[in-house]
Amino acid sequence: MVKTKGYQKMESRPLLDEKSVVGEEMAMMIEMEGRRKMKCRAIKKSLLNVYWTAIGFAAGIILTVYISKGSLTFPIPTWLRKQASDTYDGSTILTAEDGLSMTFPQWKCVPPPPPFLLDDPRVMQHPAIKFALAQLGVTLKADTFSIKDAISISIVHSSKGKIYEFHKGRKRLNESAYASPAPVDGDSIYRIASISKVFAVLEALVLSREAQKKKFAPALTLESRLQDFLPELKFPPEFEDEAAEITLGQLGSHRAGIGRDMGEAILNSTADIIWPPVPGQETFIEKFFTHNTSSEQLLGTISENDLIWQVGQTPSYSNTGFSLLGLATGKYREKLKGKSKSWASAIKEDILDPLEMDHTFAGPIPHDLRKDIVTPNSRNMVDLSLPAVHDAAGGIFSTSNDLAKLLHKVLLSRNPSLISNSQRLNWLRSIHFNTDAITSVGIPWESFRATMPDYAAYNVYFKGGGLPAQYSEMSSFPEFGYGVTVLTSVGSTDQELIKGAAKPDPFAISMKIHNTIAPAIWKAYTSIVTDDYAGTYTSSDGRARIVFENGFLTLKELNLHGVDVLLKIDQLIWRAGGPQISIFKSGAGLIGTGFPGRFRGAPLFSCVWGGFDMATTKSGWGLDLIVLKKVNGRMTLFYEPMRGELVRQ
Template identity: 55%
Template sequence: MEKQAAILDWPSQQQQHAQLQQRRRVRRRDLALTFGWSLIGSFIGLALALICFGHTDARWSPLDRLRQLHSSFTATRDSFPTYTGKTIPQSDAAIGWRCIPPPPPFLLDDIRIATHPAVLAALANIKLALEANAILHKDAVSISIVHASTGKLFDFHSGRVRLNESATASPAPVDGDSIYRIASISKAFVVLEALVLSRQAHLKGFRPELTLDSRLKEILPEFKLPAAFKEEEGEITLAHLGSHRAGLPRDIGEFQIGSLNDIVYPPGTPNLLDDFPHNRTIEELEGLVSNADLIWQVGESPSYSNTGFSLLGVAVSKYHNKLWKQDKNFTAIMRDDIFTPLNMSHTFTGPIPPHLRKHVTVPAASNLVDKVFALSHDPAGGIFSTSNDLSNLLHRVLLAANPELISSAQRRTWLKSVHQFTDGISSVGVPWETLGAVMPDFSRYNIYSKGGGLPAQFTEISVLPEFGLGVVALVSIGITDEQLHAGANYSAPMGLLLQIYNTLAPAIWQAYNDILVEDYVGVYLSDDGIARISFKEGTLVLEQLSANGVDVLLKWDEVIWTEVGKRPRLYDVGAKLIGTAFEGQFRSTLLYQCAWTGFDAITTKSGWGMDKIVIRRAHKNGPMVLTYEPMNAKLYKVA
């Protein structure tokens, strides 16, 4: 009777159809309003961009960010909450805390994301802002936005390839094949090569197997530190090098002065950068390291180290040659293991190939475009690339449903932070420099980025993996040395990147939520069961699941009671459904709890956990079907 009453509580089929039509009309209205407001916002955004970008300076990051944070602290410190003596507050106020799950990973390649009206409106706003930046600055700028569902989603280019020549002599504009020195973005490729070798060695059964946790000394026995650091010498891992936590100096032996009086600004001739980087052999670099004290204990704190990445490049090159019984240098290894498989045809290290010289962007100010780095320095910053090629990297390795070159498990481990700074905003990965991103529902994520900077060229790549979003931003500056040293402004990749995320990420968040509502929210029925799924506070909620006369949510409470005794019910308000990487599979948990512990300890004889809910289409154009094996339930979505 309870089951029948529950079914009768719901409207008739005709009423349900009318409600569905009403929801569709409301949605069309909301989309129209969204587009309308976005159009209005575009014009407002253009005006704001002209103001904001007028003050954009590549030196804003990170110095101005620190100034901004300092000003914010100075202005607000007196209004900070009074410290209560409770490091971890425990009160009823905590009930308002939520843990919003990310979009189900199996939706990342859903093409509806790229065509959603909110996403299209956001891209239109971004285009206007970038056009405003191009009006204000005569730099060469290449922007690509990538999404897991489509690959490249958006492209923007402004400026000329040869900024050191007049527009009359060299009018060629930049495009997706225009080449920039990407400097320290090279570090991401070195870590990727380590992961590629790890997978190859595992599949081949080669020993010693390589992982990011491998000790450097095992891969590079000749690595030495001064005698006082003998213990630390044996503890440094590849992950320590890749996350700047090995304690090594930044640029060993590169910049040496007698006193601060040797630093002159504006720089004269010669200046500190004239010989950077020195043309050292690998053996010379290892010799310098063997005589240099550590500046931090191993694992203590990230401290940016080009030296560490030079060693990492030496280590992976040596391991590669042992694994494959070859004698390749770093340039050839990168080409054969990464650039060629990913169709990165305009990406290289070493001297510029003659057939690509016409594509190389040249800034107006002094630069290192023609500088040929030694093999010992290429891993830290020697790679040249394009927005097209870097888009391939982001999509095919970091964002696509099935990554190339590495496994999905390797990618999930790679896109993680390993050191959180106390500001609660920034953290460090291998080799990622991460910033916190807050969505409209206050869920928090990390944007994983890697920046590069050499004189007059500045670059950034970044991904927001939970939303399948990535951005490439490359800049060669169009102002002269005199203008630069006088403080003139130019385009800042980090500023451009942050504006793109601030505009586009909320739109992609909206698109995912709309898909969740469209596909999963509603009533599911069978002859002997009912389920109701709603979307509340950014989460799919299983409000009811009954089958064969059993209230499943009550049973989940009873499982808890068997351990703690009868208490007020927890699942009477519903259960949160959290999508997994397995298509259509959700795990349920308490509404105000993160995915940490569930009922998978209790399974059916076939291994189906009590917390597992599967929702898939019966066939390509068929209804969604909810399956729950512990009650032999198969329910069809009817509204």
Template identity: 50%
Template sequence: MDEEKRRLFEAEEDRSRYQVPSHRRLQRRDVVMATLRQTVATFVGMALAIVLVGPYANLAMPSTAQRWLAGALVPTSSATHPEHTYAGLTLPTSNENAAEFVWKCVPPPPPFLLQDPRIVENPAVVSALASLQLVLRLKTAPYNDAFAVSIVHASKGKIFEFHKGRVRTNESATDSPDLVDGDSIFRIASITKAFVVLEALILSRQARLRNFKPELTLGSRLQEVLPEFKLPAGFEDEEASITLADLGSHMAGLGRDIGELQLNSLNDIVFPPVNGSDLFDDFPHNRTYDELLDLIADKDLIWQVGEVPSYSNTGFSLLGMAVVKYYNKLFGTSKDFTAILQEDIFTPLAMNHSFTGPIPPHLRKHVTVPNAKNFVDKVFAPAHDPAGGIFSSPNDLSSLLHKVLLSQIPKLISPSQRLTWLRAHHQFTDGLSSVGIPWETYRAIMPDYSTHNLYFKGGGLPSQVSQISTFPDYGYGVIALTSIGLSDDELHKGGNFSDPGSLSFEIHNILAPAIWAAYNEILIADYVGIYVSGDGFAKVVFKEGMLVIDQFFAKGVDVLLKWDEMIWTEVGKRRRLYDTGAKLIGTAFDGQFRTTLMHGCAWTGFDAMTTKGGWGFDKIVIKKDEAGKTALFYEPMNNAKLYKVT
């Protein structure tokens, strides 16, 4: 192990120039707390809370200034810029009394660069991935779990994998020597919820293409799709207003598991469980759709619709029912949830080791089995499958991330649908976390203080814990799956295991700054320089973490001055805003950039004025022309075309 530690230390030194200092990285307590928040939001979160809280109960609690997420400091100005302290201004009134990084608003990488293979070939990324092999080996060495990690990038699909342990930890190595690999199957529990939302998006697209009415969208009202859905008397307005998006974002006000885990009192909770006292022996109950609907119709809402997120497996059961009903109406069939997912998702994505329902005989040898009590052989009723019934593998989930969530042109859904899907829906007041449809979203702050969303979806059933996460602004995602090797007694005593939540954060802490550095190197190499022709002169620089057009003259006109004068035509002459340059924001369209102010998140001026041909004054195209030369195109000045010379 000493040799392993030495190699890890050397790898850390090798990548140190690409990563923020170690004291700025995610603290262990934050990993634990974030992991707990996600784990408690899984299919049987209460059971997992029992397992997870114990080992971490005595950790020290860092101050606010030490709270780091995905490799960077939470932007409290007093922590990063001591000279900037709160002065009683809820909203700053000028740039001068706010920390500089708040006002930069650094654009994310241009979407058209996310699939550039140079990213994963960059030395910073190569070094980070080498470090991850050592980090994961050291972090998982003390445990006998079946554990798997895959990392996927938009440019190449899977770029990294790590496997440890045996498929069956409940048997001896002699009887079951098979080791975990990319095809090993884990019960992914609540990650299933992401598939249910994906199926709703697929049906929406299919209905539009078929001109089927009514179309299905996330904004569709549940009762219009599933008329048999009812709430108790007195909730008629809420009953009529719940949408599919409300269900998918846990904002429908429904209880977590209606009809489950009903006790006489807290005295019914016995820990550690003894024979006959385990609350989860019959969880979830084997109910039909109609039985579950009857229970829902007799249960008051706990929140107003849209008030706050309130994790609800029952809500996803309803969403699954709505998806099944709409599918069969659209196609005139009578298929169940299992068959629909197989046809619409698993088969098109070649997810050949994914399924719901009973384990197919030919896949049983790939199914990981924990050592302690588990739900591996439990077959959920169709009413509960949408909340957490899927089994899947690292390779299959890699296909989902690459082909649907990261590729420039996603499979199964449209780019605009994906943007709707990957969006925070409710922001919590901690400033770090939010809820999406159905993502749990966390703030990631890069070394240049730009703030982005990381999208997580966790899943947990007894002795199995799973996590997928994606960083769409930087084009990559992570899969981490664990089948726990501890015995029941060891778990009850607080034994530790390879936790996919905390390890996912560790991966992002190492990888995100490296990918950030790689993208910036490409921006500098491809776009920074002097552009010259008989049409004019332009200078593109990289400053304050952004591509900036620093000087721009076309056909004898100072374009930056003209942009200021465009503003003055509306508000009168003021101090110049573009005299220090204009930042370039990459769009999803190849080579197309939009210009805006250097500071602040200005977004109201795009296409504010256009040429008669429809070209916005803020639009600049930088790409290779027919001759293979990098050229800057600007139509508003008589189709000015400048060539990069340095």
């Protein structure tokens, strides 16, 4: 039997941690470039402006290091905030030209690795990856040497699946090591709480794809209106028109304006919150999940409560919104398949069984899996079955092995299971960007900016979960083809926690892993891209040269039949307004299209959308299309507008 000790008060975790996915070397590079930028501005400004600019950039450097270096956690002084704001010079919007004039590398729109390389098995054989994983193993062992908690970690890559795992601690933390010595492993089951929301959105995507294949009407998408599938849902009269605009995607991104846990925690006053907990008395968290135990009760509660935000205005975390998402997709599924099932049974049939996630479930703990449950030492909710109406918000249990399957097969593989590649690309997107320029919100992702060694910035997509005594994190870095899961269970007692004992922090652990793995994967990709494509290509009447520099696979020259192709594309632009700057004088950045061997040339100072496929040959071949593929074992460049076929020497 699984032994538990009731509940412990759940603490909220801020969305923004004082860390970013960038290392110390990166911070030093940023500082150097900041000084460089300051010198360029000094040429343009008066002496007085130079003085204030110097102060501003000093503040900027410190702020950058503060955000970027995970080891720095000191608060930003008030005086520094003031001086930074006082240096504002009116340049609200900077452009690529500003960046070029200052040679500031952040203005390069460096592309991610070509997507077709994400499955390349050579990535995991690269020395940088092997070293990073070895380093990570040493770090994790050192960091967890003296902890009482249980931790299970998996790292997954698109080319192979699980590439690394780490486990520490015992399954039965509330029993003595003598009585229960069994250690946790990849099949140990933790309550993953709000990571359940990922499954709620995935279920909507799975149903959407199935309906599309069956040409079932009405269609279901994340843009579909909630009340089209849940017409019985009512809101107070003054909010009816506003609420009628709520979409499934807004529920999934917490932008529906619906309260966090409607009707769950009812207080007479803040005096009802007891701290420290008194033995034998209920804590605040024990008042949760005693209301809205059926869909009828939940809909009744919503009909009596105001919206807390205008629909679409801002993300505001809402478990109630995800309970509604589960109800809506359940109603739709019943019509699509002609049978009614609980949400827990539906995701088992639609998601868990196809992915072979045989240790993942919602609802009561199956008898045959009780041996694998991880039980914390403090008060917890392991044995509590949430009302089924809330399963989509936080009712799932899972393992590091099973979540690794979800990451690999759905979120990372080139040909995802269950959903289409287009659906996944739309799913792994930020919907709302916060003004801190670091964090953003997706469906249901909580995203953080990651700056790579070439200064390219990406979003890393996180979803955390926390119910008393068990905390979890799942994250994905899709452009670099890998993801991480961290599941934890508290090993301290209630008394130790009240006295200030630390709880495991899966978010901080995830950040440390990303800071170690991401730069190594970047090195592996740049090495493979260089080996595969860089070099000189020739034919009897042509020559091309490709290099890898400044983060770009760059076409430096392409001459065929006596024609300078890059110059001709420049001249195409000049026709619109006379001779202008030579955009392709320094070469064209080769951007992977997602199709094997097919690249599009783009200006080095612009982003991909600035390509020049507006002009094509009669066959439809864009002037910016370069195809690179092996023919008879040798890399060959094809350029149809000039009937070019050049072989790498």
